[in-house]
Amino acid sequence: MNYRLYSWLSRASLPLAFGRLMWRSRNQPAYRQRWPERLGFGRVSAPGGIWLHAVSVGEVNAALPLLTSLRKTYPALPVLVTTTTPTGSAQLRQRLGHTVAHCYLPYDLPGAVRRFLDRVQPRLGIVMETELWPNLFAAATNANIPLVLANARLSQRSSRGYRRLAGLTRQTLGQLSAVGAQTSADAQRLIELGLPQSRLNITGNIKFDAPVADTAPGLALRQRLGPKRPVWLAASTHAGEEAAALAAHRVLRQAQPGAALILAPRHPQRFPEIARLCHEQGWVTSLRSADDDTWCDVYLADSMGELPSLMAAADLVFVGGSLVARGGHNLIEPAQLGKPTLFGPHMHNFAELRDITLAAGAGLQVVDAPNLALQLTTLMADAPRRARMGEAAQALVATHRGATARTLALIAPYLETPPG
Structure with a gap:
């Protein structure tokens, strides 16, 4: 499958995607809200900073130590976090309040992701765990926005799924500037799917660095x-x-x-x-x-x-x-x-x-x-x-602590170099 066919199929499935939002909104009304963001529209209060994507609750929790460290290390850079689900959005607000900006990540349509990146204009994009979006990654590369896959994990089952789209997966992985994998097994599966080994680091699991909750x-x-x-x-x-x-x-x-x-x-x-x-x-x-x-x-x-x-x-x-x-x-x-x-x-x-x-x-x-x-x-x-x-x-x-520091070292070159 190539980008053209993938993009055509993505556009064709858009009515199903919004229908799914309506269906899920029967029990969670938040799924009916903020639909323009799903197409790349909306305002960003402070563009030009760090953008981090955490799809839902689990990824938000995994990202918390990294977000805390990013805000301390780069206090002058605004931080935008995107999620896919309302529960992820609610978890972010509960844990970090309004110290970071939030919007939904748009669907992976060429126009939607271009609009999103044009209004966000991030210095760096960080994608948590393993979310591979061909059009989003290609648009970021075309806009000279470095992308880092952080805390990456890839199960054998997921790897088999990506292998069914081997060419598109290889192209998408090739858009990444760097990857921090949780384990050597995750790293090996990513290499087998086509990630250049020179961009791969084993950083460990950031969740081990999360502060112990208030008991x-x-x-x-x-x-x-x-x-x-x-x-x-x-x-x-x-x-x-x-x-x-x-x-x-x-x-x-x-x-x-x-x-x-x-x-x-x-x-x-x-x-x-x-x-x-x-x-x-x-x-x-x-x-x-x-x-x-x-x-x-x-x-x-x-x-x-x-x-x-x-x-x-x-x-x-x-x-x-x-x-x-x-x-x-x-x-x-x-x-x-x-x-x-x-x-x-x-x-x-x-x-x-x-x-x-x-x-x-x-x-x-x-x-x-x-x-x-x-x-x-x-x-x-x-x-x-x-x-x-x-x-x-x-x-x-x-x-197993220390993954956050290793991930910060991985992304530092992309934030310490002046933009442009």
Whole structure:
């Protein structure tokens, strides 16, 4: 596939893209807002600075240490962050307020990306993790805007997908000025797809450098739930995993009748559905949105951006997206807080992180929902083992810090040279 065919297909799919926004807006009205930005229109308060793209919540969280360092190192340069999702936008505002500008990244149409770059005029573009947009990258190259792929990760599954468009992928990777990969495995996959080796660096995972979250709200929640009760968290769950978590909780309650479950679904549009599921199964359920402090079996975290606090309140964390084939979620946040983790067999998006977590003895992989119940019950009965796993998790984080400094060194030449 070449750029011309890709651009034609992108234009042809535009009605479907806006139709998808309307469909998703049924549960999240924010998807109906700011549509001109999706086509490259809108104002930028302070062009000529640093532009960083973080597609959604996970990428925003990953970018926070780098954004903080960029603002300290280059205080005279304005920072614009683009996201794709409203939840990413909300997370950015919650964590950084209005210290950085924000807009949505336009769809990858030639005219839309040109308009975007013309009004932003960045000194440098930083794309977090692996978002490869052929028209955007080509337009940046034509405008002499250097592009850096930071904190890059590429699973085997994603690599196979990009290989189906081998020519276009090679051309797109060739537009990058530099790449900072998380691991040697990510680096090798990028080289195999056509990235010039001279532009590749292994910088590590920036998420290891994130400051430890304020634990006070989590400790306060634990007091409200009951300080002596066993408490576990099912974090970032997807469809099917809430039922598995509730089934595991029922098994745990047979051994420890006072145990409480904090349930944190990944997507806010599913909050009402999960609340109904809890009530239908007869669980006494409190909702975070109701600020309900009454005694409960299940505390449903129907809110966004509070996952670290929820982890601080728990004795053990199950990381979702892993019992179903979604590829898993990041294991670093619970590790920072010294929480032992459980996760399912589908961790292909975080394979290297899974492997080092298992090797360090900081987490356990379960094979299916019944095994989750077994491992949960076993670990919740063994406080010394949980303590050892938590200590191993924090040691693992300490060993892998430093990615932010290496990434700053990678991008410094593009910011310290006068523009033009």
